[in-house]
Amino acid sequence: MTTLSGLVTVTGVAGLATGLGAIPVFFRSRVSHRTYDAALGLAAGLMVAAGVFGLIVPGLEAGTLAAVMGGFFLGGVALLGGNYAIPHLHAQYRAWLPEGGATEVDVASMPSPVEGDPAVAPDEAGVDGGTASADAAAREVTLRKALLIGGAITLHNAPEGLAIGVAFASRLEEVALLLAVVIGLQNVPDGFAFAVPMSDTGMSNARVLLYTTLSGVVPQVVAAVFGFSLVSVAAGLFPVSSGFAAGAMLAVVFRELIPSSHGHGHADAATGAFLVGFVLLVVVDAVVVV
Numbered sequence: 147m148t149t150l151s152g153l154v155t156v157t158g159v160a161g162l163a164t165g166l167g168a169i170p171v172f173f174r175s176r177v178s179h180r181t182y183d184a185a186l187g188l189a190a191g192l193m194v195a196a197g198v199f200g201l202i203v204p205g206l207e208a209g210t211l212a213a214v215m216g217g218f219f220l221g222g223v224a225l226l227g228g229n230y231a232i233p234h235l236h237a238q239y240r241a242w243l244p245e246g247g248a249t250e251v252d253v254a255s256m257p258s259p260v261e262g263d264p265a266v267a268p269d270e271a272g273v274d275g276g277t278a279s280a281d282a283a284a285r286e287v288t289l290r291k292a293l294l295i296g297g298a299i300t301l302h303n304a305p306e307g308l309a310i311g312v313a314f315a316s317r318l319e320e321v322a323l324l325l326a327v328v329i330g331l332q333n334v335p336d337g338f339a340f341a342v343p344m345s346d347t348g349m350s351n352a353r354v355l356l357y358t359t360l361s362g363v364v365p366q367v368v369a370a371v372f373g374f375s376l377v378s379v380a381a382g383l384f385p386v387s388s389g390f391a392a393g394a395m396l397a398v399v400f401r402e403l404i405p406s407s408h409g410h411g412h413a414d415a416a417t418g419a420f421l422v423g424f425v426l427l428v429v430v431d432a433v434v435v436v
Contacts, residue, residue: 150371150374152314153310153311153314153315153370153371153374154367154370154371156310156314156322156323156326157307157310157311157326157366157367157370158363158366158367159326159330160310160326160327160329160330160333160362160366161303161307161333161359161362161363161364161365161366161367162359162362162363163329163330163331163333163334163337163362164333164334164336164337164340164358164359164361164362164363165337165355165358165359165362166333166334166337167185167333167334167335167336167337167338167339167340167341167358168337168338168340168341168344168345168351168354168355168358168359169355170338171338171341171342171345171351171354172345172351172354172355177342179410179411179412180410180412180415182338182339182342182407183406183407183408183410183412183413183415183416183419184407184412184415184416184418184419185335185338185339185419186335186339186403186404186406186407186416186419187403187407187415187416187417187418187419187420187423188335188419188420188422188423189332189335189336189339189403189423190399190403190404190407190416190420190423191419191420191421191422191423191424191425191426191427192328192331192332192335192423192424192426192427193332193395193396193398193399193403193423194395194396194399194420194424195328195423195424195426195427195428195431196325196328196329196332196395196427197391197392197393197395197396198392199427199428199431200321200324200325200328200427200431201309201325201388201389201391201392201395202214202218202388202389202392204313204318204321204324204384204388205217205384205385205386205388205389205392206385208316208318208321208384208385208388209382209384209385209386210385213385213386213389214385214386214388214389214392215389216386216389217385217386217387217388217389217390217391217392217393218389218390218392218393219393220386220389220390220393221305221389221390221391221392221393221394221395221397222393222394222396222397223393224305224390224393224394225305225393225394225397225398225401226397226401300361300364300365303329303333303361303362303365303366303369304365304366304368304369304394305369305387305390305391305394305395306325306329306366306369306391306394306395307365307366307367307368307369307370307373308369308370308372308373308387308390308391309325309373309384309387309388309390309391310322310325310326310329310366310370310373311369311370311371311372311373311374311375311376311377312373312374312376312377312383312384312387312388313325313384313388314370314374315373315374315375315376315377315378316377316381316382316383316384318384321384324430324431327430328427328430328431329366331426331427331430332423333362335423336362337358337359337361337362339403339406340357340358340361341354341355341358344357344358373387404416
C-alpha cells in the first residue's frame with residue numbers, strides 16, 4: 147500500500163466522497179438553514195476530532211512535541227493567510243460587495259460594477275437610476291459565498307492530503323488509512339456546504355456535482371503525491387506535516403465552520419451535530435486502530 151498508485155487510489159476515494167455531499171441538494175429546491183447549519187456542525191466535529199486523534203496524537207508518537215506544535219502553528223497561520231487573501235481576490239468580481247475578508251475600504255477603492263465590465267448592461271447596472279434585478283443580485287452574492295466556501299475547502303484539503311502522503315511514505319499505513327477514512331467522512335458535509343450555494347446560483351446539477359467533487363479530489367491527491375515525494379528527499383516529515391494539517395483544520399473550524407453555522411437561530415442543531423461528528427470520528431478511530 148506504500149506504492150504511489152496505492153496512495154493515489156486511497157486519497158482519490160477520500161476526495162470523491164466530497165461529491166456525495168452534493169447529492170441531497172438535487173432532491174430539494176431549497177435546503178433549510180437548520181440542515182445547512184447542522185452539516186457545518188457535523189463537519190466541524192469530525193475535523194476537530196481528526197485534528198486531535200488522527201493527526202496530533204500520531205504526530206507526537208512519531209516525533210517531538212516541538213515538531214508537531216511548530217507544524218500546528220504554521221498550518222494555522224497558512225490557512226488564515228489564505229483565507230484572508232481569497233475574499234480580497236474574489237471581491238474583484240462584479241457586484242463589489244464586502245464579503246469575508248474584503249473590508250469596506252477594499253470595496254470603496256474598487257470601480258463600480260459597470261466600469262470595464264462589458265457583461266453588465268447599462269439598464270442592469272442602474273446608470274439611469276434603475277437597479278439590477280433582485281434575482282441577479284442574489285445569485286451574485288450566493289456565487290461569492292460558494293467560491294469562498296470552496297476556497298476554504300480547498301485550503302484545508304491540501305494539508306490533509308499532505309499528511310496522508312507523508313504517512314504512507316513513512317510506512318505508517320495504519321495512521322494513513324485512518325486519516326483517509328476520517329477525511330472521507332468529513333468530506334461529505336464539506337461537499338454539502340459547497341454544493342448548496344452553488345446550486346442556488348441556478349447551476350446545473352451535473353456542474354454542481356463536478357465542481358464539488360473536484361474541490362476535494364484535486365487538492366488532496368496533488369498534496370498527497372507531493373508529501374509522498376518529499377519523504378524520499380527528507381525523512382521524518384510526518385510529525386511536522388501532521389501538525390500542519392491539524393492547525394489548518396482547526397483554523398477552518400473556528401474561522402469558517404462555527405461562525406457560518408451560527409446566527410440563523412439554529413445554534414443548538416449545529417452544536418448537536420458537532421458532538422455527533424466528534425463521537426463518530428472517535429468511534430471510527432477506535433475501530434480502525436483495533
